[in-house]
Structures are given as structure tokens and as C-alpha cells.
Amino acid sequence: MNINSMNYSIHPEKRITLSDVQHILESNVTLVLSEKAKQNIVECREYLDKKMASQKEPIYGINTGFGSLCNVIIPDNELEQLQTNLVMSHACGMGDEVPLEIVRLMLFLKIQSLSYGKSAVQLKTVERLIDLYNLKVYPIIYQQGSLGASGDLSPLAHLSLPLLGMGEVNYQGNKYQASVVLKQLGLEPITLKSKEGLALLNGTQFMSAYGVWCLIKSNRLNALADFIGAISLDGFDGRSEPFKDNIHVIRPHKGQLQTARAIIANLSGSEILAQKKVQVQDPYSFRCIPQVHGATKDATAYVNSVFETEINSVTDNPTVFPEDDEIISGGNFHGQPLAITLDFLAIAIAELGNISERRVYQLISGTRNLPAFLVAKPGLNSGFMIPQYTAASIVSQNKQLCTPASIDSIVSSNGQEDHVSMGANAATKCYKVIENVEKLLAIELLNASQAIEFRRPLQSSQKVEKTLADFRKLIPFIKDDKIMYQELEATLQFVKTMNI
Secondary structure (H helix, E strand, O other): OOOOOOEEEEOOOOOOOHHHHHHHHHHOOEEEEOHHHHHHHHHHHHHHHHHHHHOOOOOOOOOEOOHHHOOOEOOHHHHHHHHHHHHHHHOOOEEEEOOHHHHHHHHHHHHHHHOOOOOOOOHHHHHHHHHHHHOOEEEOOEEEOOOOEOEOHHHHHHHHHHHHOOOEEEEOOEEEEHHHHHHHHOOOOOOOOOOHHHHHHOOOHHHHHHHHHHHHHHHHHHHHHHHHHHHHHHHOOOOOHHHOHHHHHOOOOHHHHHHHHHHHHHOOOOHHHHOOOOOOOOOHHHHOHHHHHHHHHHHHHHHHHHHHHHOOOOOOOOEEEHHHOEEEOOOOOOOHHHHHHHHHHHHHHHHHHHHHHHHHHHHOOOOOOOOHHHOOOEOOEOOOHHHHHHHHHHHHHHHHHOOOOOOOOOOEHHHOEOOOOOHHHHHHHHHHHHHHHHHHHHHHHHHHHHHHHOOOOOOOOHHHHHHHHHHHOOOOOOOOOOOHHHHHHHHHHHHHHOOO
16 A cells, blocks of 8 residues: 555555554545546446336335335435435534544545445545545534434535535635535536435444544553653652563563553663662552553554454445345444444543543652652642642543443434444544543643652653653743643643654
8 A cells, every 4th residue: 555655546455454544644645546446436336327227116215215214215306306305404413513633534434435336426426525635625514413323424414515515614724615615626516316315424434533533542642651651650769570571471461561561661771760669569550550551552452453344344325236236225334333442442541541640649649759749848839739630630521421322322213223323422422531631641741750850860761851851841840839721731732742
């Protein structure tokens, strides 16, 4: 897969990984359809057109109504209007707008799914989605409205409205009517043919896009937690023995061993870690970093495997198989695999924040020759007392957000859609949890860097000292009380751009 050139060719026979998706997004490549993708799309569409000319029996969603209206037959002269009505009527999103990075992912994943040639869309419909992606015309989509079962119907309807010259888009940082931007770019609205609206709206691209973003961030947070946890370990004058290989080899969870080795590597050469210790052992939030962080790594790896399967799948309905002369109405749009794993990921990543806040608490507790609240003259100064409160508040919110969405279901469409995944709610909750954990790790870094200063003249590892030197260019050592929210925000921005 060549993603280093200016063009990225979408090929239905190439399996994409989350790493590929990340590189595609970061490389700002131009999407193009491979000849194989074009062939698949055209052949599937031609098959459906021929089938419709000879088929006498109704085919769900093609010449019938939708959901519980599946037995209502639609005349041939109204099939195009049926698809337009579907997109318009299903655009019922509410709440906050979906972040643009997620919308961009939704576009890419919808294009990828349609490239397999099982959805019977027109080639020009897929090419218009590519136009939106390449020209950075991002449909305005709302976070609330999907049950995660008949696909992400409402958000995908909003994604599709601009194809028809309807709805709103974000273009060059501003919000416009889609019709205005299409006219400016010389793009004519698409007239949908039979089944196309259903192909666009059925699918898991809202859940999938959130999940891909969450996994990309999760992989970074896993590494950040190990590095910042290592700084805290030195700040707390912790012991190295709990991170030795032999103790983890006899309980060989992959993530556990990986974490222990990361802590040792992060603190390689640390004078603080090497000095003789007075304490016999450390609290769990330090001693059990490999076991806790490691479990999160293993959970993340499992979720990654589920989403890599999903983003290489066809998830609309009905599915068209020209080679078998079959059009099958099934349930590939059901988001249960994603809902469960998004809940799992949220819980796993939240634990990185949970244990991080406990390390913060230990650092400000006035033990291990550290001053209370990590500041001279505690009493006159509150020091780092209240950042821990902030961390505790965020941790508590995460606990509430980690109540599983996937255990819920509400009957819809007059009982036809009687079990839904609620994967969209799992997705938006997971997104928020991950944002929160990034904040918690920033609070830990602020505390850990302060604690390290009380270990001078001893040095931590070269890697840690380089990071702290860069950090101190933005955030000075705090001697006396000051307005702390500014320090917290500056630390968060530093964490977002840290090289780890």
C-alpha cells in the first residue's frame, strides 16, 4: 500500500489497518478509486438495474418502504424520489456537532465500504464522496440520533445530504449551505437511483470513525501513561524491583511485560531510581503499573482487531451479490461488535486515568521527603492541592461515562427493529473518556515534574530530563501560589504534542 505519494488508491482487495488509516489522514493524501474498485461498483450497479427490469417480486429498500414499511410497494416511477425522501427524512440529528476529524474519517470509511461493489451505488456517487473528502468539504453532522443498529442512519443521512445539494457543510473553517459550496466548486447535485439512499445510510461509519479515532488516541495514551508514570515513580522515589523481567515472565500477559519494560527503558540511567531506598515497597498505583497499564494495552489490542475487521467490511443492507445472482437483506449494519468493544475500550482507557489520579494523590500527600502539596510553605500556599481535586472530578465523570451503552436497547420502527446496539452512544462516550484521560495525564505530568525538582541534585533518566527541560520552557517550577488553570491548560497542550 503506497501512502507516501500524493494519491492514495482505494483498492477493495487490499486490507487496511488502523495504522494505514492514521498515515492516510496525517499525510493529507488525495483519494482516488482504483480501476478494480470502479469495476466492482459499475458491475454491481448494472446488475441491479438489469435485475429491476426483470424482477417481479419486491426487493426490500429498493422498491419497498423502509423498516416496518417494508411491505409497502413503491411504483417504478417513484423509486428515485424514495431514495431522496429517505435521506431527507432520516437527517434528524441533534446535539453537538461531530468533530471534523471524525467527519473526515466517516467519509473515508464510507468510500472504503462502497468500494467493494456490494452496495449497487452509482460510480458518480462514490466519486462525489471522494470530492468532498479531497476538497475538504465536511458535512455538518450531529452526535445524537443513531441507535447503532440499522446502521448509523441519522448521522449518515447528514453525511449524505450534501450529495443532493442539501444540508450544511464546513468549508475552509466556516459553515455554509451545501448548495452554495457545491456551486462554488462547480459540482452538480447527485440524483440518487434505486437503493442508493439506503446504501448511504445503512452502515456503521459513525461508530467506526469514532472507534478508529479513539484507538489511534488510545495507542498514544498507553505510551504517555507509561512515560508520565515513570516520571511520577522517580518523583515519588519509587523502587525498580516491581518492573524486573523475571516477575512478569511468570505471569506473561503481553501488555504487562511490555509496560514493565517501558518503565525500565524510560528510566534507564536514572540516579533517582538507582539510589538506595528506605521504603520496603510502594503503593499499588506505582508498584502495579505493569499490571494495570498492561491490561489496558491488551484490551486496546483486542478492540483494534475488531475495528480492523469492521473497516474492511460491507455494512449496508440489502447486500448485492452479482456473482451469485442474489440480493440479501441481512443485518451487517448492526453495531453490536462495535458497541461492546467501544464500552470495553472506554473502561480500559479510563483505568489509565484512574491510577494516574492515585499517583497524583500520593505525590501531594507529604510523604517520601516531599513537602505537602508539593510547595514550600504549605498552609500559606495551597500549592498542588486543587489540581488533584480537578483530577478526582474528571475520574468520577469517567466512571459515570463508563456505564455500558451496549447493555441497552430500545424498540424502534414499530417493532421491526426490535434490538439495537446503542453503539453510537458508546462511541461518543468513549471519545469523551479519552479526552478526559489526556487531561488526567497532563495533571500527573504537572505534579510529577514538580516532585522531581525536590530530588535535586539527583537526575532522572536522560529521556525524562530532556522532556522536563522542554516542559520548563513553558511551565516554570512553582514556588508560590499562582493561578493554576493556566498551568493546567499549558500542560495539556504540551502533552498533546509530546514526542514519546
